[in-house]
Structure formats: structure tokens, C-alpha cells
Amino acid sequence: MANSATIALPDVRTTTYWRRNQRKLAPVLFLAPGVLMFLVYVIAPIFQSIWISFYDWDGIGAKTWIGIGxxxxxxxxxxxxxxLQNNILWLVLYMLAVPAGLFIAIFLNQTVTGIRIYKSLFFFPFVISQVVVGLIFSWFYAPGFGLFYLFLEEVIGTPIAILADERFVTYGIIAAGLWPQIAYCMILYLTGLNNVSPDQIEAGRLDGAKGWRMLWHVILPQLKPATFIAVVVTVIGALRSFDLVSIMTDGGPYGSSRVLxxxxxxQALSEYGFRMGYGAAIAVVLFAIMMVFISGFIWRMVRDERSGG
Amino acid sequence: MFPAPVERASPIIRYGYQIALPVALVLWLLPLLGVAVTSLKPTGDLAAGNYFGLPSHIAFENYADVFRNSLIGQYILNSFKVTIPTVIGAVALSCLTGFALAVYNFRSNLIVFFMFVAGNFVPFQILMVPVRELTLRLGMYDTTAGLVCFHIAFQTGFCTLFMRNFIKALPHELIESARVEGVSEFRIFRYIVLPLMRPAIAALAVLIFTFIWNDYFWATVLVQGSHALPVTAGLYALNGQWIAAWNLVSAGSIVAALPPVLMFFLMQRHFIAGLTLGATKG
Structure with a gap:
């Protein structure tokens, strides 16, 4: 070190400055590109959207301030x-993915031959794009020949064109969304079950715990981290529902399957016009709803972070 | 293990389980199986009302048709052009950010970390109008590059969370002893931490590949023309064009779903490790 320092003087100054401060400078340099991109594309747009929501704007011409108009x-x-109503319905019904995922995970948590292939095939729907899931379920519900349509005809006598019926359309789309979401929760729980401590199960058995009681008192408490993540991704998934609505019904019939x-x-980008300000206002409402959940999650994570060191 | 292994149960339960497994699987994948069979049916079968029976002959021509008479080949190419640079970019950026947040204790560490985490959860719609404006102003609207830039930035949130937690779990003594030896911070990153991050990089790469390949919303917001349209949005356009030609829609769907599915089966262990990060901690 000392040798090379005597050769090139200007270099020394920079090197030593760098040497002295690198523990302070390094994190800044490491963070800069990622943080910059994230600020420009994610954080700043949130505030810009809130700002735009106070304007009347078609996206091209001048913006007109209209306050809370x-x-x-x-x-x-x-x-x-x-x-909004449909969003609440999505949120509530989407939560079924959590217990359903747990149920399938318990069903599959065995060691018989070939079980690994079964597990991956059960997980399959999650890997497929929602566009494809939407098309698959459109076909499933299709009037005249859809499997589900014919099934209803068989069972209740009168077939229902789910996606053309205002009463059922949202339920039909949610069912399509649940399919991959259950798969996701299932995989979270399978991993969780894999890590449940055998000692505690044994201890539970000695205490006479079986079936439901074992699940409730011994297993579920240990699955808490898996449940937390399953709830987080399910809430986010429910509020982000866009793809399926767009693919399966385009919001119809008569706008009855729209979500925020x-x-x-x-409002902001389709043939109905470019109402950016109004669209932004809707987005702000959705964001506010999401914020309630996000702050809850973050609060919990910060708490774990502090206690976990 | 919970529930009790079936091997220890009575033969009835054991055999019952062996039968229940495939039955449950078929029921679970019923919609998908239907589409797979439909994609192999000649057009005549559907016209004749043969919706459920086996195809009168296996019509691979549907797949040939899809490639010949639609732009799906172009769409798939576009999807790769969006997905691969995004994977590389997001993983590279998050190696850096994850390292910084896991190794250094500076005052705003947790704030920066939770900015990434929280940003990762926001609804896309709150970003839509400004990101579209930004992309237009940068001259990247209707190009794959515009999609790539946004995806890299957004995915960096999730990837940072992942990388930071992964590096945090590595033994800190490795870094400390290197510092005592006088190894520079960059070399510590490059020669000590980065080689250990290989499993995390693999897991993230598969996950991000799937997420981005399957993205539909941003593809419709930032791209219009078929020269840049990814296959998800392209498939939606084709669906309008192939009204009621369900055999073609099915074949197209299967083609579009194939790359992430292959990725999943080839890299299953990494994929699941990535997805279930945190599901066992605590």
C-alpha cells in the first residue's frame, strides 16, 4: 500500500479520502441507481397523481384547476x-383464498410417491398469466357450450350466462381470480407446514390433541408468518384486480363488473375519453383504501424488524 | 408432520388418498384441461357441436394457424424484449440496494427500506397517468424500452426487499474480517457477497421473469402498436379478432402461457424459494 502511494501523488489523495470515508460513501453509491429509478417512476408519480386529481385535464391541452371538483x-x-361496492366484494371473497389454500396445503402435505408433481400441478394456475386465466374462465362460462354453463343447466335446470348477468358477473370474475390466488396461498402454507416443529406436534399428540384441535392450537400459531404473507398478497391482489375484469367483461354488462x-x-385512457384528472381522483381513492392496509402491514413489519434486530 | 402421514393410517384411508389425489387434481385443473383439449380440436368439431368429446383428430394445425395467421410470433418476441432486460436490470439494481441496506447502518436505512417495501404495494393506477406522461416525454411511449424502464424501477422495490433480507441472513463476520484485512467495500461486494447471492439471484430472476411476462396492465398503458405489444396484450387483441374461434383462442393462450410455465418447471426450487420468502421466518 505505502509503496504504491509514493508513486502517484494525486491518486493518493483520492484514495485516502475514499479509504477514510468509504463506509459512509459506499451505501450512497450502492443505493443511488435503484433509489433514483424508484423515486422517478414510483414515489414521485404518487404525488403527481394526487396533484393532477385537482385539475380538469384531457392529457393534452391545458390543465384547469378545479380544486376538489x-x-x-x-x-x-x-x-x-x-x-367501490365491487371492490369490497372482491376484498371479502378473495379472503377465501387463505383458508382454501391452507386446506389444499394440508391435503397435499404427505410423502406418498409422486406428491411433488401433484404439488407443482396444483400450483400451476399461479404461473399462468391472468389474461390466459381470464380467457380460460370465459370459455368455462360461455353460454351454449361452456362446461360451467352446461353444469348449471344440468343441476338447476335453467342455465345462466354468468358473464352477461349483472347479478352474477362479479362473482364469476372473482372465482376466476381465486383460482391462481388459492394456488399462491397453498404454496405459502406448504412451505410453512414443512417448517412446523415436529417436537411440538409430538407434544400436542401426547396431550391428546388431534385433528381440528391440533390444527387450531398447535399448527396455526406456527403458521403465523405464512398467514401474514398470504393475507398481504391476497389483499393486494384483490385491490389490484384489473386484468380479469378487462379480459372477461370489459367492465360490463352495463358497467356492473367494474372495479375502481x-x-x-x-375514465383516463379508453375510448370514453381522456379524463386524466377524474381518473387520478379515482386512483387517489383506491390508493387511500390501499394505504390503510399498507400502513398496517408496514407497522407490523417495522415492529418485527425492531424486535428481530 | 401435520397432518399425520397416510402411510400410518388404515389401508382404506391410504387407498382412498391415492384415489382422491388424481381426482382432486383433475377437478382443480378442469378449466385448463378443457382449454388444452379445445386447442387440439379441428374447427369442424366445434361447428358440429363436439365441445367435450375427444377431438376427431389431433389438430396441431391450430398452433400452426396461430403462428401463420396472427402476429403472435411478433408478440412473443416483444415479450422477450421486455422481460429479459427487465430481469437483468431489476436484479442488478437490487443486488446493489440490497447490499447497501443489509450491510450498512446509516440513519435513514429503515426509511429507505420501507420506502421500497411500501412502494411495492401501491395500486398501479395511482402511477398510471404520470408514468405515461413521463414515458411520452422521454420519447419511449409505444416502445419496449419504455416498458422496460418502468418495470425495472417498479420491480426494484420487491427485489430490494428480497435481496436485503437474504444478505442480512448471511454471516456478518465474513464482511467484518474482510474489512479488518483492508479489503475495499466494492471488493467485499464483488468478491465476498455477490458469489454467495447466486441462489437469491436465481430465485428472483425466475420470479421477475414470470411477473413481467404476465404483465397486462402496463402493456396496455405504455404500448399501442403491434411492433411493441407483449403477448398478454396481444392475446387480448387477437381474442377480439378470433370471435368464437375457441380452438384458436385456446392454442394462442397455451402458446402465451408456455414460457413462464417452462421456466417454473425448470427452476421450480428457486421459484418457490423466492415466492415463499418470509413464509417461515419469525
Whole structure:
């Protein structure tokens, strides 16, 4: 070190400065590219969207400040309430993915030959794009020849064209969404079950715990981290639902299957016009709903982080 | 193990389980199997009302048809052009950020970390209008590059969470002893930590590949023309074009789903390790 330092003087200064401060400088340099990209493409747009939501803007011409005008309009917009209602329905029904995933995971948590292939095949729906899932279920529900359509005809006598019926359309789409979501929860629980301590199960058995009681008192507490993640991804998945609505019904019939994410897109970017400000206002509402959950998750993670060191 | 292994149960339960497994699987994958069979049916079968029976002959021509008479080949190429650079970019950036957040204790460490985590959860719609504007202003609207830039930035959130937790679990003494030896921070990253990150890099690469390949929303927001349209959005366009030609729609769907499916089966262990990160901690 000392030898090379005597050869090139200017270099020395930079090297020693760097040497002295590298523990302070290195994290800044390591973080810079990622943080910069993230700020530009994710963090800043959140605030820009909030800002745009106070304007009347078609995306091309001049912006006109209208204060809370967009939000006042939302207040009287029936389509907005339909979307909001559907979002709540999505949230509630999507939660079924968590127990259903647990159920399948318990069913598959065996060591018989070939079980690994069964596990991967059960997981399969999650790997497929939602566009393909949407098309698959459209075919499944298709009037005239869809498997489910014919099944209903067989069982209740009158067939129902699920995706063309205002009463059932959202349930039909949610069912399609549940398919990959259950697979996701299942894999989380399979991994969790794999790590349940055998000692505790044995101890539970000695205490006479079996079946449900064992599951409730011994297994589930140990699956808490898996349950937490399953709930997080399911809530996010429910509120992000856009692909399936767009693919399966395009919001119809008569806008009855819209959700906020889809309605926002429709207002801001579709043939119905470029109402960027109004779209942004819808996005802000969706963001506010999501924020309630995000802060809950983050609060929990910070707590774990602090206690875990 | 929970539940109790079936091997220890009575023969009835054992055989019952062996039968229940395939039955449950077929029921679970019923919609998918239907589509797979449909994709192999000649057009005549559907016209004749043969929706459920086996195809009158195996019509691989549907697949040939899809490639010949639609732009799906182009769409798939576009998907690769979006997916591969995104995987490389997001993994590279998050190796750096993950290292910084896991190894250094600076004051804003947790704030930066949770900025990545929280940003990762926001609804896409709150980003849509400004990101579209930005892409337009950068002259990257309607190009795969525009999609790549956004995807890299957004995926860096999730990848950073992943990498940071992974590096944090490595033994810190490795880094400490290297520092005592006078190894520079960059060399510590390059020669000590990076080689240990290989499993994390593999897991993330497969996961991000699948996420980006399957993205539909941003493809519709940032791209219009078929020269840059990824296969998810392309398939939607084709679906409108092939009204009621379900054998073609099915063949197209299967083609579009294939790359991530192959990726999953080839790299299953990494894929699941990535997805279930955190499911066992705590």
C-alpha cells in the first residue's frame, strides 16, 4: 500500500479520502441507481397523481384547476359506487383464498410417491398469466357450450350466462381470480407446514390433541408468518384486480363488473375519453383504501424488524 | 408432520388418498384441461357441436394457424424484449440496494427500506397517468424500452426487499474480517457477497421473469402498436379478432402461457424459494 502511494501523488489523495470515508460513501453509491429509478417512476408519480386529481385535464391541452371538483363529482357518480361496492366484494371473497389454500396445503402435505408433481400441478394456475386465466374462465362460462354453463343447466335446470348477468358477473370474475390466488396461498402454507416443529406436534399428540384441535392450537400459531404473507398478497391482489375484469367483461354488462382500478383506466385512457384528472381522483381513492392496509402491514413489519434486530 | 402421514393410517384411508389425489387434481385443473383439449380440436368439431368429446383428430394445425395467421410470433418476441432486460436490470439494481441496506447502518436505512417495501404495494393506477406522461416525454411511449424502464424501477422495490433480507441472513463476520484485512467495500461486494447471492439471484430472476411476462396492465398503458405489444396484450387483441374461434383462442393462450410455465418447471426450487420468502421466518 505505502509503496504504491509514493508513486502517484494525486491518486493518493483520492484514495485516502475514499479509504477514510468509504463506509459512509459506499451505501450512497450502492443505493443511488435503484433509489433514483424508484423515486422517478414510483414515489414521485404518487404525488403527481394526487396533484393532477385537482385539475380538469384531457392529457393534452391545458390543465384547469378545479380544486376538489373531481371528488365532488365522484360523490354523485353511480358508476363509482358500483366499482367501490365491487371492490369490497372482491376484498371479502378473495379472503377465501387463505383458508382454501391452507386446506389444499394440508391435503397435499404427505410423502406418498409422486406428491411433488401433484404439488407443482396444483400450483400451476399461479404461473399462468391472468389474461390466459381470464380467457380460460370465459370459455368455462360461455353460454351454449361452456362446461360451467352446461353444469348449471344440468343441476338447476335453467342455465345462466354468468358473464352477461349483472347479478352474477362479479362473482364469476372473482372465482376466476381465486383460482391462481388459492394456488399462491397453498404454496405459502406448504412451505410453512414443512417448517412446523415436529417436537411440538409430538407434544400436542401426547396431550391428546388431534385433528381440528391440533390444527387450531398447535399448527396455526406456527403458521403465523405464512398467514401474514398470504393475507398481504391476497389483499393486494384483490385491490389490484384489473386484468380479469378487462379480459372477461370489459367492465360490463352495463358497467356492473367494474372495479375502481378498471373504472379509473376507463375514465383516463379508453375510448370514453381522456379524463386524466377524474381518473387520478379515482386512483387517489383506491390508493387511500390501499394505504390503510399498507400502513398496517408496514407497522407490523417495522415492529418485527425492531424486535428481530 | 401435520397432518399425520397416510402411510400410518388404515389401508382404506391410504387407498382412498391415492384415489382422491388424481381426482382432486383433475377437478382443480378442469378449466385448463378443457382449454388444452379445445386447442387440439379441428374447427369442424366445434361447428358440429363436439365441445367435450375427444377431438376427431389431433389438430396441431391450430398452433400452426396461430403462428401463420396472427402476429403472435411478433408478440412473443416483444415479450422477450421486455422481460429479459427487465430481469437483468431489476436484479442488478437490487443486488446493489440490497447490499447497501443489509450491510450498512446509516440513519435513514429503515426509511429507505420501507420506502421500497411500501412502494411495492401501491395500486398501479395511482402511477398510471404520470408514468405515461413521463414515458411520452422521454420519447419511449409505444416502445419496449419504455416498458422496460418502468418495470425495472417498479420491480426494484420487491427485489430490494428480497435481496436485503437474504444478505442480512448471511454471516456478518465474513464482511467484518474482510474489512479488518483492508479489503475495499466494492471488493467485499464483488468478491465476498455477490458469489454467495447466486441462489437469491436465481430465485428472483425466475420470479421477475414470470411477473413481467404476465404483465397486462402496463402493456396496455405504455404500448399501442403491434411492433411493441407483449403477448398478454396481444392475446387480448387477437381474442377480439378470433370471435368464437375457441380452438384458436385456446392454442394462442397455451402458446402465451408456455414460457413462464417452462421456466417454473425448470427452476421450480428457486421459484418457490423466492415466492415463499418470509413464509417461515419469525
Amino acid at each position: 373531481n371528488y365532488v363529482e365522484l360523490f354523485d357518480d353511480d358508476a363509482f359506487y358500483t366499482s 382500478s378498471f373504472y379509473m383506466y376507463e
